[in-house]
Amino acid sequence: MKFKILLALIFVNLMQAQKFYFPKTAATDSLILEKQMPGLAEQVISNLQTVKHKPENNIDFLDSLFRLQIVAKDYKKAMMTLSEYRNEFADHNMGGYKSMGYELYSLAKLAQTETKASFPNALQSVFNKKYESIDPKLIPRIGAAIEGDVNDSRKLLKKVLSKQQGKDSIDYNSALALCKTYLNYKTYSSILPQSSKLLESKDQEKFIIETKDLKTKYGNTLTITIVRKKENKSPLPVILASNIYAGQFDSFFGKRAAIYNYVGAVVNTRGKRNSNDENNPFEYESQDIYEVIDWISKQPWCNGKVGMMGGSYLGFSQWAAVKKLHPALKTIVPQVAVGIGIDYPSKNNVFMSYMLRWIQYVTNNKYTDELDFGNATKWDSINTKWYKSGKSFRALDTISGKPSKIFQRWLDHPGYDQYWKKMVPYKEEFAKINIPILTTTGYYDDDQIGALYYFKEHNKYNKNAEHYMTIGPYTHGGAQSFGYTYVEGNRIDPSARISIDDLAFSWFDYILKNGKKPEILKDKVNFQIMNTNTWKHVPTLDQMHTSTLKFYLQNSKNNSSVFNKPGSLSFTKQTVDFKNRDDKDTYYGVSKKDSIKTTDFIYFESEVLDKDLIMSGNLSGVFNISINKKDIDTSTLLYEIKPNGKSFWLSTHLARASYAKDNEVRQLLEPNKIQQIPIKQSIFMSKKIEKGSKLLLLVGVNKNSAWQINYGTGKDVSEETIKDSGEPLEVKWYNDSYVEIPVYED
Incomplete structure (x- = not known):
């Protein structure tokens, strides 16, 4: 042997x-x-x-x-x-x-x-x-x-x-x-270029494609592309997309609508294509889209009905459009919609480094700067250089070699203030939105928090909202196109591999052409439970789960359980030195290939589960902590550890503690005093966790080049530098803190 x-x-x-x-x-x-x-x-x-x-x-x-x-x-x-x-x-x-x-x-x-x-x-x-x-x-x-x-x-x-x-x-x-x-x-x-010319020739046989400039009443220029199938002679409903990614998807969005027997209309935002206006992403969509819809509704090829569709920024644009609702706009289908000020450019009030890369992507020229955006090595280097320098987050654009007014302006608004509120509906404004809506997002969608924010707010303020949602094992791209066989390296249940395009246009047929409601929309919330090959349908997000399981910050040992409240109060102490930019990484796992990075985290393991458990919903709960500073950015991750040692990511949560209770008003922590930090707006997941697995919970402090670094002085975090770090951060994570796991049972 x-x-x-x-x-x-x-x-x-x-x-x-x-x-x-x-x-x-x-x-x-x-x-x-x-x-x-x-x-x-x-x-x-x-x-x-x-x-x-x-x-x-x-x-x-x-x-x-x-x-x-x-x-x-x-x-x-x-x-x-x-x-x-x-x-x-x-x-x-x-x-x-x-x-x-x-x-x-x-x-x-x-x-x-x-x-x-x-x-x-x-x-x-x-x-x-x-x-x-x-x-x-x-x-x-x-x-x-x-x-x-x-x-x-x-x-x-x-x-x-x-x-x-x-x-x-x-x-x-x-x-x-x-x-x-x-x-x-x-x-x-x-x-x-031969194949491109051949495609253009074929398109000319099948479609009528027109591009023209529209002048708004404020004197701004917007470029719009109209695509119609030649065989369709009568006026049709129009599917509109408001696209900041000029040139890249204009033809696709237009032809997609035409193929499904609609008129496709794609308008580029200010400063794009033929527009010489200043390009300020997100700021004027609400105002401009109203005028675009008004123009479209009066064209001979439009039957007076307009729907909107698209994902990410284009999903945001639809919520901007309904802030001032035009009578011709009959429905919207926001997919993976950016929650402006909610999950982008900051997530739970923590700004992300990626925002600068994206700003330059859409503002460097009249179209999109693919070369710059695709240069991951360059942007990793910029973020690392900033991180190693210890300079303020405001210095990131200067370090990149291209100062940005937009980047600086966004940083001026760390709370959810009027700057963000003016872009999309806010509170009672949701009550006035009385058109049918279909939202799609995914468990792996970077803008899931934004998509669900709009869904929750609309249903909260409009009790009669005709608003449906579909959520499954989809990425940011998948939830606006189709379900892939593999997501994040994992094979997805066959029932989840649906065409989101077909779903969207079936919805348009239902609303705009008096067709049948899509089969999958059996209730307002339609979600796929991974590892069961089934869809479930419930009236509200809260009914995605039937009970909860509290995971306390203690490790299972001596026959105790992380799912039982501890009998006596204690804490686990964590020390994070913000001055140290050469941390030696630590890992959890049976092998390097299946390891989980634990740098700047502490972790807690559950006992082995003696039965299957369906997690369905998002994490909530409270952290009872004491720190020696005035603020902290907490980071939380939940994993399933399978019997063979392989890990499966279930959820994450990142938030600034001083905004955890109210994302509009900063409330600094009192040093060395136990305070309760609520866990809100974490990532949704629905998956069967098999018997024999265990849960791994990581809690810690955000300290990496992908995000701002909160040094805890209480000053504007964007202004803080490594000089503000002072003594190392000490966190006492009390064992009566818990993460509440939503559980679904038939």
């Missing part, structure tokens, strides 16, 4: 050390590179299929495999693998557009060989066949599926090859990266 183990270890070490022959001349000579790549790809394929290199997630394996097969010029096998990949990506028609650029390239290469045609002629032939055979609902997605930047892919290929100069061998990971980079360049340099 020992001998077998020794042999296995030797084999693993050999595999780790294994390298492939790759002549150094291939890094500098394109002709030699062309000859070497197919053989290299074949070697990488055989290694990809070994236990050592095969990804745990089948979709990642198939994604790598079909790309390698294309590089190896095994185009027929690549197309079969791509088909499998699409089925794994989304097991319904919505997956059919994925990686279409690679598909067109491969099919054109096959056709070129079989018919002896030139590559451009072969590409034209396969493109036309693909366009005619594809599910019509995917036609709007073709543009995004085939787009790529030839110059960027060329630069990236040169960068990867430069690392091989002077070397006659290449390791597995580098070879895999080279094959993928090479394929990107080969594909896009071969099919562009």
Whole structure:
């Protein structure tokens, strides 16, 4: 037995050390590179299929495999693998557009060989066949599926090859990266711009697309794109999107509505496309959209009914639109809507570093700055530089090299004040919103808190609100498109893999064309319980759970339970030194791969669960704490630890303690006095936690480059620097603190 183990270890070490022959001349000579790549790809394929290199997630394996097969010029096998990949990506028609650029390239290469045609002629032939055979609902997605930047892919290929100069061998990971980079360049340099022109020609046959500028009564310019299907001759309801991401999604949003037999209208916000106005995101949507709807409602192709749709910023825009409701606006479908001032640019009053990256993304030019936004290395470096410097959060834009008035203006409003309130409905204004609404969000949606905030406020102030919500295991992107087979590396129940597009347009048919109500909307709140393959339907968010389970800040030992209130009061002490910017990271877990970072946290483990538990809803509860400063940003995470040691994230909560009771008014803490901090607006989750698992609760202090750092002086946190840190923060987490877990039972 020992001998077998020794042999296995030797084999693993050999595999780790294994390298492939790759002549150094291939890094500098394109002709030699062309000859070497197919053989290299074949070697990488055989290694990809070994236990050592095969990804745990089948979709990642198939994604790598079909790309390698294309590089190896095994185009027929690549197309079969791509088909499998699409089925794994989304097991319904919505997956059919994925990686279409690679598909067109491969099919054109096959056709070129079989018919002896030139590559451009072969590409034209396969493109036309693909366009005619594809599910019509995917036609709007073709543009995004085939787009790529030839110059960027060329630069990236040169960068990867430069690392091989002077070397006659290449390791597995580098070879895999080279094959993928090479394929990107080969594909896009071969099919562009021809495929884009072919798509434009096809679109002209199917759609009437018009772009024009609108002048508002205040003298501002807004660019609007109108898309109609040529076969639809009569006036139709119009589906409007207000899009700050000018150019990127305009055509898609318009064509998507037209494909579902509506008129698509996409208006760009001030300062975008042809507008020379100042671009101030979020500030003027309410005012401008009213005028846009008024104009649309009077056009000959509109039957007087307008609906709105879209996600993220476009979801926010719909709530801005109903602050002053136009009579022609009959319904909105806000998806993953940004809760301005609620979950963005701060979450529970803690500003995020990402806001600066996003501001520059949408304001650097009249469209979107894809190169800058996509440069994760640059932005990680900026955030790290700020963090290491100890400078105030206000210095972040200067450190980035591009000062921003918008960034500074947002920081002037750390509480939910009039600046934010003027953008969307506030309190009693929700009572006046009397049109039907469908909200969609997901357990993994970055703007879930915002989406649910609007839903709760509307139902709170308008008791007769016709407002439905669908929530399931969807990401920010998935909850505004379709349910993927995998989310965050986990396979999702088949029942959750629905088309959000179909749901939205079924809703529009129901409201705007007197159709049937979508089947899934059996009640106001419709949620999918992960790991059960079932949907549940209840009248209110509170009824997503039937009871609660209190998890107290104590570890299970000596037959005690974290779910029982402790008999005597004690505390766990945590010390955080804000001056130290070189913390040694700590982890919880059975292996590095499955570990959970615990730096700046303390953790509490439950006993092993003796029965299944369905968590359904969001965490609440209270922290009873004492600190030696005037404020603290608390961070909370809840995980399921499965019997095999693997972890599953369940919920998070981040909040500024001084705003925890009222997000409009700051109430500083009294140092060294026990105070109660409520837990509100955490992340929703609905999932069956299996018997034999246990729960892991992390509570701690926010201290990282992704967020502001609250040094606890009581001053404006954006102004504080490392010089304000003083003595280390000491937190006493009292054991009568608890996180309340919502539990659902049939």
